[in-house]
Amino acid sequence: MIEVEHLSLTYHSAKQTHLAVNDVSFTVQKGQFYTLLGPSGCGKTTTLRCVAGLERPDLGEIRVDGAAVSSSDKDIWIPPNRRSIGMVFQSYAIWPHMSVFENVAFPLRYGVKKTPSSEIKPRVMKALEMVQLDHLADRAAPHLSGGQQQRLALARAFVMEPKVLLLDEPLSNLDAKLREEMRIELRHLVKSMGMTTIFVTHEQIEALTLSDVIAVMKDGKIAQEGSPLDIYQKPANAFVADFIGKSNLVPGTVTTNPSANGMVRVDCAWGSLACAAPSGATSGAIMVAIRPEHLELTPSGTPDENVLQGTIETTAFVGNMTDCIVKVGQHSFKVQLHPDRTPAVGSQVSLYIAARHCLAMREDA
Amino acid sequence: MADSSATGAVIEPTAWPASAPQQKKRLSLRFILPKEDPWAIAMVVLVGLLSLFILTIPIIVLVLSFRDGRPIDPTSTYSFMHYASVFTDPVAYRALLNTVTFSLVTLVVAFVFGLPAAWLAERTNLPAKPLLYTLMTLGILLPGFATAMGWLFMMHPRIGLVNVFLTRVVGFSEAPFNIATIIGMGWVQGLSLAPIAFIMTAAVLKAIDPALEESAQMSGAHFFNVIRKVTLRLAWPGILASGIYIVTIGFASFDVPAIIGMSNRIFTFSTYLLTQLAPHDDLPHYGKAAALSTVVMAVSGLLALWYGRLQSQAHRYQVVTGKGYRPRIIALRKYTWLAWTFLGAYFVLSKFLPLIIVIWASSLPYFQLPSEAAFKAMSWANFLNIPWDMMLLGLRNTSILMALVPTLTLACALAFSWVVLRSKVPGRLAFDFVAFLPHAIPNIVFGVGVLLLTLFLLRNVIPFYGTLWILLFVFIIGRISYATRMTNSTLIQVHRELEEAATMSGVGTGTIVRRVLLPILAPTMIYAWIWMALLTFRELTLAVILTTKDNLTLPVVVWSMWQSGDYGAASAITLILICLMVPLTAFYWWAVRKTGIETT
Numbered sequence: 028m029i030e031v032e033h034l035s036l037t038y039h040s041a042k043q044t045h046l047a048v049n050d051v052s053f054t055v056q057k058g059q060f061y062t063l064l065g066p067s068g069c070g071k072t073t074t075l076r077c078v079a080g081l082e083r084p085d086l087g088e089i090r091v092d093g094a095a096v097s098s099s100d101k102d103i104w105i106p107p108n109r110r111s112i113g114m115v116f117q118s119y120a121i122w123p124h125m126s127v128f129e130n131v132a133f134p135l136r137y138g139v140k141k142t143p144s145s146e147i148k149p150r151v152m153k154a155l156e157m158v159q160l161d162h163l164a165d166r167a168a169p170h171l172s173g174g175q176q177q178r179l180a181l182a183r184a185f186v187m188e189p190k191v192l193l194l195d196e197p198l199s200n201l202d203a204k205l206r207e208e209m210r211i212e213l214r215h216l217v218k219s220m221g222m223t224t225i226f227v228t229h230e231q232i233e234a235l236t237l238s239d240v241i242a243v244m245k246d247g248k249i250a251q252e253g254s255p256l257d258i259y260q261k262p263a264n265a266f267v268a269d270f271i272g273k274s275n276l277v278p279g280t281v282t283t284n285p286s287a288n289g290m291v292r293v294d295c296a297w298g299s300l301a302c303a304a305p306s307g308a309t310s311g312a313i314m315v316a317i318r319p320e321h322l323e324l325t326p327s328g329t330p331d332e333n334v335l336q337g338t339i340e341t342t343a344f345v346g347n348m349t350d351c352i353v354k355v356g357q358h359s360f361k362v363q364l365h366p367d368r369t370p371a372v373g374s375q376v377s378l379y380i381a382a383r384h385c386l387a388m389r390e391d392a
Numbered sequence: 393m394a395d396s397s398a399t400g401a402v403i404e405p406t407a408w409p410a411s412a413p414q415q416k417k418r419l420s421l422r423f424i425l426p427k428e429d430p431w432a433i434a435m436v437v438l439v440g441l442l443s444l445f446i447l448t449i450p451i452i453v454l455v456l457s458f459r460d461g462r463p464i465d466p467t468s469t470y471s472f473m474h475y476a477s478v479f480t481d482p483v484a485y486r487a488l489l490n491t492v493t494f495s496l497v498t499l500v501v502a503f504v505f506g507l508p509a510a511w512l513a514e515r516t517n518l519p520a521k522p523l524l525y526t527l528m529t530l531g532i533l534l535p536g537f538a539t540a541m542g543w544l545f546m547m548h549p550r551i552g553l554v555n556v557f558l559t560r561v562v563g564f565s566e567a568p569f570n571i572a573t574i575i576g577m578g579w580v581q582g583l584s585l586a587p588i589a590f591i592m593t594a595a596v597l598k599a600i601d602p603a604l605e606e607s608a609q610m611s612g613a614h615f616f617n618v619i620r621k622v623t624l625r626l627a628w629p630g631i632l633a634s635g636i637y638i639v640t641i642g643f644a645s646f647d648v649p650a651i652i653g654m655s656n657r658i659f660t661f662s663t664y665l666l667t668q669l670a671p672h673d674d675l676p677h678y679g680k681a682a683a684l685s686t687v688v689m690a691v692s693g694l695l696a697l698w699y700g701r702l703q704s705q706a707h708r709y710q711v712v713t714g715k716g717y718r719p720r721i722i723a724l725r726k727y728t729w730l731a732w733t734f735l736g737a738y739f740v741l742s743k744f745l746p747l748i749i750v751i752w753a754s755s756l757p758y759f760q761l762p763s764e765a766a767f768k769a770m771s772w773a774n775f776l777n778i779p780w781d782m783m784l785l786g787l788r789n790t791s792i793l794m795a796l797v798p799t800l801t802l803a804c805a806l807a808f809s810w811v812v813l814r815s816k817v818p819g820r821l822a823f824d825f826v827a828f829l830p831h832a833i834p835n836i837v838f839g840v841g842v843l844l845l846t847l848f849l850l851r852n853v854i855p856f857y858g859t860l861w862i863l864l865f866v867f868i869i870g871r872i873s874y875a876t877r878m879t880n881s882t883l884i885q886v887h888r889e890l891e892e893a894a895t896m897s898g899v900g901t902g903t904i905v906r907r908v909l910l911p912i913l914a915p916t917m918i919y920a921w922i923w924m925a926l927l928t929f930r931e932l933t934l935a936v937i938l939t940t941k942d943n944l945t946l947p948v949v950v951w952s953m954w955q956s957g958d959y960g961a962a963s964a965i966t967l968i969l970i971c972l973m974v975p976l977t978a979f980y981w982w983a984v985r986k987t988g989i990e991t992t
Contacts, residue, residue, distance in 0.1 A: 079896060107895045108896070114893070118887050133899075137897070137898075
């Protein structure tokens with residue numbers, strides 16, 4: 028289990044100070060696969076490096092299995108090499124002067140917890156077997172392919188049997204096809220070891236497919252935390268709605284109290300919409316988020332609620348669908364339509380959105 | 393702060409202030425240097441101590457230059473007395489002017505040979521380029537005093553071979569050449585520094601995007617105009633930088649002015665400095681030497697500032713990216729022979745001729761023109777009459793220095809680089825500046841500083857003067873700039889995550905340095921080690937200033953033979969010295985080949 032409480036870290040350079048992590052708190056349960064997701068510069072990697080001990084937080088406390096490894100209040104600091112945390116780096120950091128075997132044996136040979144030499148070989152081979160590299164044990168490490176290096180980095184992190192595994196964008200250096208394969212393999216491996224894992228990525232698809240829990244970060248803070256389904260279906264604010272998948276964001280004002288099933292009416296520039304408000308934005312100025320795939324073409328006039336009248340402005344065929352821009356009043360909507368049912372550019376169309384897919388939310392986290 | 397009313401989020405409400413915490417970053421010592429990490433602590437302490445020494449030495453020179461009377465005498469006060477004596481003494485004043493002329497002649501000669509050679513190597517289809525690179529790099533290794541001896545034997549107004557031949561055989565009424573002038577010494581020094589101009593300029597030429605030259609040619613410019621208006625202009629900051637570097641070396645150069653100039657009472661800064669530190673007929677003038685050193689320190693400091701500014705402005709020339717371009721190659725065609733004749737002439741003049749003459753001199757009882765009588769007089773006598781006790785002592789000392797200086801310097805340099813580039817010590821960049829100081833200030837000034845330090849301040853504390861340790865210490869300081877440039881540039885290329893991965897594997901800094909960094913840096917370290925060993929082997933300047941009868945080195949033995957007028961023995965020892973360098977040079981050549989370092 029990893030507990031992070033009120034973590035803050037400011038970078039100081041000659042010209043400016045940058046608040047990289049701003050009062051971040053979260054808990055990763057034992058065996059959970061926890062993902063920090065966000066655009067570059069949001070503080071996700073810094074947070075991970077604080078857990079590793081490679082950065083020193085200014086404030087806050089980090090506990091691994093209940094024991095503090097870093098605490099500003101209690102003045103506790105355990106150096107990274109004594110935290111017993113496995114880590115896989117973005118560059119894999121495979122030592123080029125060692126064989127595959129020696130790379131994995133390194134933590135056992137020289138680490139803080141010395142392993143008896145008779146145990147080294149079986150443990151290394153077991154770790155290599157898990158990532159299916161046992162047949163390459165004697166190969167020089169630089170002669171591995173990208174995917175193999177990635178698995179080697181995993182084996183090296185596993186071999187110490189650490190309490191916690193940290194993954195810093197481990198898939199970002201792989202090509203697209205390999206990345207997809209490794210995504211499945213990675214989750215399978217980590218889950219079969221029952222390892223508590225923090226995973227850092229800027230790819231929403233990786234986060235959605237791998238994680239038990241996702242924390243979306245922005246500007247050094249957690250914008251929303253939840254299961255992949257929650258994050259996607261019930262984004263808590265406009266940033267998450269737009270960052271996870273695409274969303275059309277329209278400003279509006281709530282005009283009614285929530286109904287029994289939680290629906291509110293929202294006034295927008297071109298009319299009124301019935302919206303769901305799962306994040307509790309049930310009054311005042313809000314944003315309405317509508318995903319492009321939730322806008323449907325309807326024959327003019329039916330049904331009479333949540334229908335937008337617009338003009339097709341551009342279309343772009345992308346294979347399984349057509350990306351369209353539909354102009355509704357002053358606002359351009361991103362819409363995904365079936366290629367067979369895409370009207371010509373310039374056509375007048377009616378678009379219907381189910382009320383449960385119109386999400387009212389606050390603009391900021 | 394997350395809106396706690398957001399139901400989809402599971403963020404615990406908190407009393408933490410919503411605004412950024414305004415506290416200054418608390419870098420506790422345990423984070424910078426964990427007490428479980430003795431290696432990190434040891435490296436920081438080592439770098440700190442060495443930096444302190446490097447900074448102290450010029451300060452000692454500066455302070456003592458203002459002390460009148462005996463430096464340590466409590467009754468002496470501060471005054472400009474020594475500066476007055478430097479600028480009113482016509483010999484001293486003359487020596488400073490000579491030094492300026494000497495440096496400029498050196499620069500011109502080095503450029504005349506070095507720049508065309510660099511252009512030929514990088515921008516033409518010159519055949520046998522690896523040979524050119526090999527000869528150029530190895531050429532630096534022929535000791536300056538050996539070429540100086542050769543040239544003196546050739547063009548001395550009275551005994552010089554060429555002069556004697558022209559007066560006696562051809563019938564000139566007086567000797568037409570005199571190498572024992574500032575111009576003559578500049579010529580010899582320039583010949584030996586041309587490889588530096590070559591290597592530095594070749595690196596710059598390599599980095600220029602050939603598309604820029606091609607576009608100039610496409611717009612109709614003539615071949616020579618392309619070189620003049622585009623190639624030279626783009627390479628200019630680099631050429632200027634190498635020029636400043638050569639002038640700095642020339643300014644403090646000792647070998648050539650000592651061998652050629654001193655016996656003819658033509659002084660430059662460094663030889664005059666030696667006469668003040670060890671006069672034949674008087675007590676040493678330490679104060680005056682300190683004042684002279686301070687003047688040179690100021691001049692070279694200004695040059696270094698200029699150099700630094702050039703380097704920092706280099707990024708304005710965005711075209712010189714340092715990216716590996718495939719350079720535009722010009723076909724020499726029928727001019728190939730001309731190019732190699734030019735290069736051949738350089739190698740004959742700078743290496744081959746002087747070496748042959750030294751061999752000739754070493755075989756004769758006294759120096760004379762080749763003749764039947766001379767050939768009959770040839771013998772091994774000079775080799776047999778070498779004072780072997782001195783020679784063996786020198787060999788022993790030089791061997792010890794050659795093993796220890798490169799090893800310890802690299803160890804220190806690695807510690808410097810680690811502290812500057814990898815540690816979290818606040819203000820660590822200052823250490824890099826300190827490590828660069830011995831490059832900016834002539835080594836001879838450090839020699840003077842350490843001499844004063846050991847003679848006056850440490851004399852009763854640590855009996856350091858006259859031991860081998862003082863040479864070891866000064867040699868390390870003298871090489872630390874070069875070594876840190878090497879370790880810095882390679883450590884920068886090592887991905888930080890390689891070390892962080894080791895940290896996460898549970899090891900401390902010591903294991904990281906030994907098991908991860910050293911093996912990865914090994915090729916560069918081996919290369920730098922051999923290079924420094926070779927330079928240590930031939931180092932005369934620093935040794936002369938600090939040497940006594942107990943800590944003399946091989947080059948100092950040559951020097952003392954030369955000073956006592958025994959040119960035959962001096963030549964013989966020089967030859968032995970060169971022969972001893974051959975295996976190491978071969979090893980160096982092999983290492984360069986193997987590691988692919990160097991410009992080739």
